[in-house]
Amino acid sequence: MSASRTVTVGSSNGLHARPAKIFVEAAQNAGVPVTIAKGEKTVNAASILGVMSLGVEHGDDVVLTVDGDNAEQTLDALAELLTTDHDEAN
Template sequence: MISKEIVVANKTGIHARPASMFVKTATQFKSNITVTKDGKTANGKSLITILSLQLVKGSNITISADGADAAEAVDTLIKMVESKFGEE
């Protein structure tokens, strides 16, 4: 399993549009992907569970993947969060 931590930096957090971008990207990987915040874990390929984490600006999250393409999946998703989903 590969895991990396990141802080959500975009002003509006991960609301519906960036969450759907995240899920769309996550589903392109074979690995199981999870997002964890404050001890709660969500399936990285499920829009509903990602939104349920209420990822606001400043949220410290851990993106994890387990599978053949885990490292690539985590790196790609971390870069998306770092880019603030193109919102700023």
């Protein structure tokens, strides 16, 4: 089963090192293939270099695609990570 979803990035500084690391670790732990796309470029969501190479900024729309069992649940979890502002001061 494959599922895709468009998500707007919430981190105020986009997918730079810290938010990208959080997202990539979740994609790695999903146990199924996950891709993230911005515009025409699609990369493996489990690759920190791939994700950082997209240059995703705050407010950008990205498309997540998950192949495998529980694709919708995996999309829910990953989308929540992307829409959260991980740059907020604690």
